[in-house]
Amino acid sequence: MSVEFVNGMQASALHPVKWIKSSHSNATGNCVETAALPDGRIAVRNSRDPHGPALVCTRDGFDGFVAAVREGDFDPVIG
Template sequence: MQQIFNGVKACTLQGVRWVKSRRSAAEGNCVEVAALPGGEIAMRNSRDPEGPALVYTRAEFAAFLAGAQDGEFDALAS
């Protein structure tokens, strides 16, 4: 199994399906995520699809989503 590190070029992650929120702005200001074959989750900036992707374990990503759902990051959006 290939080990993938943070900061890997997103374009090297072949065969993954990048997904972005339906709430994303039309200007392309969004984050996209993809499930990787090894179970990790990759995240990239949609404005730079060839740029770096950060890679998280499923547990790390689940913790982030739970925090977002609980409003822990709301102050960052204003």
């Protein structure tokens, strides 16, 4: 799997986009948000830092990442 992310892009520079928070987010604010960008890429940010860095990847890269998570490829990382 090859996922190409642009690291550290300021999330505030991506305005206006609609950020979507995961339904698995918890009350302590450990949340991941995603946004579909006008050019078809996907942005990911930490909701605790809405103006901080965001990762941006292609739709294919994001789909590949999600598929890998669903298939358990990262289970050793999360314990």
